[in-house]
Amino acid sequence: MGLWVALGVLAVAVLYVIAVYNGLIVARNRTDEALSDIDTLLKRRYDLIPNLVETVKGYAKHESETLENVIRARNSAISAQQGEGLAGRFSAENELSGALKTIFALSEAYPDLKANQNFMSLQGELATTEDKLQASRRFYNSMVLSYNNKILMFPGSIIAGMFSFTKRDFFELDEAEAAAARKAPQVKF
Numbered sequence: 001m002g003l004w005v006a007l008g009v010l011a012v013a014v015l016y017v018i019a020v021y022n023g024l025i026v027a028r029n030r031t032d033e034a035l036s037d038i039d040t041l042l043k044r045r046y047d048l049i050p051n052l053v054e055t056v057k058g059y060a061k062h063e064s065e066t067l068e069n070v071i072r073a074r075n076s077a078i079s080a081q082q083g084e085g086l087a088g089r090f091s092a093e094n095e096l097s098g099a100l101k102t103i104f105a106l107s108e109a110y111p112d113l114k115a116n117q118n119f120m121s122l123q124g125e126l127a128t129t130e131d132k133l134q135a136s137r138r139f140y141n142s143m144v145l146s147y148n149n150k151i152l153m154f155p156g157s158i159i160a161g162m163f164s165f166t167k168r169d170f171f172e173l174d175e176a177e178a179a180a181a182r183k184a185p186q187v188k189f
Contacts (some may be wrong), residue, residue, distance in 0.1 A: 034140035059113035
């Protein structure tokens with residue numbers, strides 16, 4: 001009788017470990033999927049940028065430094081995807097977002113560019129892509145939070161440690177962007 005009880009307790013413990021392990025796998029896979037969704041949108045963004053730069057070149061010949069900065073930031077972001085880890089990738093993407101803002105600001109200084117249909121179309125596509133990227137980053141951070149909670153909370157932390165599950169990084173703003181986001185906007189009339 002005691003042997004059956006011990007076997008029953010052992011079977012329940014094994015089933016519990018299997019259930020927690022499978023839950024960790026699902027959470028990790030969802031996190032990876034969310035990151036993959038970001039990568040898909042980034043690819044779209046990278047593909048749109050050269051067309052935008054070429055359109056702007058025709059109207060803003062004196063702004064070569066701005067255009068070079070956008071291309072440099074794009075190339076840096078693409079190369080960061082190839083191996084710098086998430087922190088490096090996130091930093092490069094934040095730099096590219098800042099560079100894109102400067103190119104859109106150029107349209108204010110060049111009315112002909114602002115009226116160009118191709119520029120307006122590319123700007124709209126990039127704006128839509130940026131909105132989708134922002135939503136995907138929020139979803140990714142939500143998945144990372146769920147995953148990290150599972151591997152850090154007891155008893156999942158024991159099982160996560162046994163099977164080498166590691167904590168994931170959130171997508172965060174760099175220090176300059178975070179400081180700008182915290183600063184109250186200036187309204188002047």
